Amino acid sequence: MPPRLRPAAVRIRYSAGMVDMPISELEWQALRVSCAVAWRSAVYSLPAAVAVAWVLTRRRFVGRFALDALIHLPLVLPPVLIGYGLLLLFGIHGPIGAWLHTHFDIRLVFTLQGAALASAVMTFPLLVRSIRIALEHVDQGLEEAARTLGAGAIDRFVTITLPLMSPGILAGTITAFVAALGEFGAIITFAGNVPGETQTLPLALYSALQRVDGDPLAARLALLSLSIGIAGLALAELANHSLRRLLGRPRSN
Amino acid sequence: MLHIRLTTQRGEFGLDVNFSAQSPGVIALFGRSGSGKTTLAQLITGLLAPDSGVIELDGARLYDSQRKLSVPTEERRIGYVFQDGRLFPHLTVRGNLLYGWKRRAPNAPPDAGLPEKLIHLLGLESLLERRPWQLSGGERQRVALGRALLAHPRLLLLDEPLAGLDQSRREEVLPYLERVRDEWRIPIIYVSHQFDEVLRLATHVVLMEQGRSVTSGDVFTVSRDPRLRAIVGTEALGAVVEGTLAEMADDSGLGVVRIGHGTLQLPTGQLRTGQRMRLQLLARDLILALEAPRGLSVRNRLSGTIIEMRPDDAHSLLVSVDVGGPVLVARVTTLSATEMGLREGLSLWVLVKSVTLRPFAHRGD
Numbered sequence: 001m002p003p004r005l006r007p008a009a010v011r012i013r014y015s016a017g018m019v020d021m022p023i024s025e026l027e028w029q030a031l032r033v034s035c036a037v038a039w040r041s042a043v044y045s046l047p048a049a050v051a052v053a054w055v056l057t058r059r060r061f062v063g064r065f066a067l068d069a070l071i072h073l074p075l076v077l078p079p080v081l082i083g084y085g086l087l088l089l090f091g092i093h094g095p096i097g098a099w100l101h102t103h104f105d106i107r108l109v110f111t112l113q114g115a116a117l118a119s120a121v122m123t124f125p126l127l128v129r130s131i132r133i134a135l136e137h138v139d140q141g142l143e144e145a146a147r148t149l150g151a152g153a154i155d156r157f158v159t160i161t162l163p164l165m166s167p168g169i170l171a172g173t174i175t176a177f178v179a180a181l182g183e184f185g186a187i188i189t190f191a192g193n194v195p196g197e198t199q200t201l202p203l204a205l206y207s208a209l210q211r212v213d214g215d216p217l218a219a220r221l222a223l224l225s226l227s228i229g230i231a232g233l234a235l236a237e238l239a240n241h242s243l244r245r246l247l248g249r250p251r252s253n
Numbered sequence: 254m255l256h257i258r259l260t261t262q263r264g265e266f267g268l269d270v271n272f273s274a275q276s277p278g279v280i281a282l283f284g285r286s287g288s289g290k291t292t293l294a295q296l297i298t299g300l301l302a303p304d305s306g307v308i309e310l311d312g313a314r315l316y317d318s319q320r321k322l323s324v325p326t327e328e329r330r331i332g333y334v335f336q337d338g339r340l341f342p343h344l345t346v347r348g349n350l351l352y353g354w355k356r357r358a359p360n361a362p363p364d365a366g367l368p369e370k371l372i373h374l375l376g377l378e379s380l381l382e383r384r385p386w387q388l389s390g391g392e393r394q395r396v397a398l399g400r401a402l403l404a405h406p407r408l409l410l411l412d413e414p415l416a417g418l419d420q421s422r423r424e425e426v427l428p429y430l431e432r433v434r435d436e437w438r439i440p441i442i443y444v445s446h447q448f449d450e451v452l453r454l455a456t457h458v459v460l461m462e463q464g465r466s467v468t469s470g471d472v473f474t475v476s477r478d479p480r481l482r483a484i485v486g487t488e489a490l491g492a493v494v495e496g497t498l499a500e501m502a503d504d505s506g507l508g509v510v511r512i513g514h515g516t517l518q519l520p521t522g523q524l525r526t527g528q529r530m531r532l533q534l535l536a537r538d539l540i541l542a543l544e545a546p547r548g549l550s551v552r553n554r555l556s557g558t559i560i561e562m563r564p565d566d567a568h569s570l571l572v573s574v575d576v577g578g579p580v581l582v583a584r585v586t587t588l589s590a591t592e593m594g595l596r597e598g599l600s601l602w603v604l605v606k607s608v609t610l611r612p613f614a615h616r617g618d
């Protein structure tokens with residue numbers, strides 16, 4: 001399928017010759033799918049990441065090390081392996097996948113939701129790590145103060161701990177979102193490479209590279225991914241900084 | 254009444270305290286840093302758990318190891334003002350103040366105007382929209398005090414609230430502490446290692462040494478306890494007495510202060526006639542005389558009777574003199590004591606260098 005090149009509202013400049021290149025429909029589609037996958041991935045994994053980060057930071061229990069290792073596995077294992085593991089668990093014949101299919105008529109394999117699940121698992125360690133660092137910096141003396149003022153455990157968490165760690169949560173979410181935009185191996189293994197459904201930016205880039213005439217498209221997709229990545233990291237840093245200032249901590253701290 | 258009997262062992266450090274004190278009143282936990290004061294404060298609030306003991310306040314048991322009773326911190330309603338204030342950085346001063354107010358006990362007296370009253374009492378009107386980091390150390394502690402009071406505590410626990418402040422900031426906060434003491438009928442535990450704060454605020458003093466409560470009593474009695482010397486140092490040792498401003502001396506600008514059955518003239522500043530005050534008369538500033546002296550500032554003397562003589566160090570004695578109720582302590586060398594023939598029961602004069610005295614208004618009990 002040759003890409004239909006159509007001028008779009010956004011133009012990006014690339015190459016040494018400063019040639020204006022329009023963004024094609026196919027690139028838009030890949031970007032849209034990437035975003036759809038990424039925000040779902042970030043939003044779905046956020047509550048679990050906060051819970052896991054809290055447990056790992058504040059609780060000492062048997063199996064803590066195992067839990068820590070487990071959530072960090074996606075960082076060290078081949079993404080294809082994670083995708084394969086998801087297939088075994090969430091595939092139509094997998095224990096969880098079959099259950100979801102029978103009771104809720106939900107199918108994850110080869111769907112957008114499946115791609116979101118795959119990238120959620122892949123970006124989970126990033127999110128947990130960022131939230132953990134934020135939580136470690138929350139002064140527990142403030143929680144004690146809230147306690148003496150009559151605040152119970154949940155009350156303290158919602159009114160003191162959560163607001164104080166929000167810069168880390170926001171920065172982590174943005175980082176995880178941007179990382180999810182670029183997730184490849186786990187998605188292609190678990191959710192396939194369906195244009196408009198699970199074909200994210202890197203998958204489109206990969207497909208473009210498979211074609212003889214795909215180089216210009218691949219270059220544009222690469223540039224697009226790069227810009228988004230850099231913008232995302234900058235945004236995460238900016239969000240962290242401005243929120244910390246809003247929380248009343250001098251920047252030096 | 255407040256009864257506290259607690260023991261705990263935390264690694265090398267053991268804590269063993271036992272005291273009772275009138276409530277309401279200001280109970281000072283006084284001792285050097287490392288004597289276990291803050292640990293005791295945390296045990297009282299329930300932030301730490303003791304090994305055994307009892308905490309009882311006005312008939313309510315907050316902790317009883319035998320009955321396996323331990324009211325959780327958030328239900329204990331002990332207003333804790335931390336040394337570092339611990340204001341919530343993400344809330345404004347108003348938000349900090351109202352945090353406890355929103356969570357006050359259901360049996361709190363229905364007084365919707367209380368926050369406004371307290372904001373006025375602590376002089377916080379102009380700070381309400383500020384963030385904690387925009388406050389000075391003294392302002393921060395005033396906000397922390399207000400926040401704790403608005404939670405409607407049954408006991409206020411001040412853990413060295415002035416320790417992080419320089420002298421002028423301390424002077425800025427102390428009057429507010431006095432106001433709270435006088436206008437809020439609430440028992441207060443005041444943790445400190447500064448004796449001037451204790452003599453200014455406390456009704457009852459518990460002396461802490463290496464995790465143990467070594468003595469406990471009213472501020473006047475404890476101020477004469479020789480064990481205090483280890484904490485305040487030889488130079489700062491001196492009896493605290495209570496006096497009343499009888500009248501202003503004619504033209505000198507000095508006030509005539511009644512102490513026991515005598516009077517002293519001293520600078521009384523803003524105090525009004527009839528007002529009660531506290532004074533500390535340092536042992537090193539007192540001179541003993543067998544006869545009424547002449548040719549000296551003769552009015553600055555009190556007559557009394559020696560009730561106790563204790564060795565202070567190798568060449569000096571601490572002599573306690575009853576001046577008609579209040580008891581003063583003077584340090585004299587062993588040599589002069591022998592030459593003068595000082596003994597218990599002897600009547601004599603105590604000469605006071607009163608320009609060095611600084612009275613603190615105190616309503617008394």
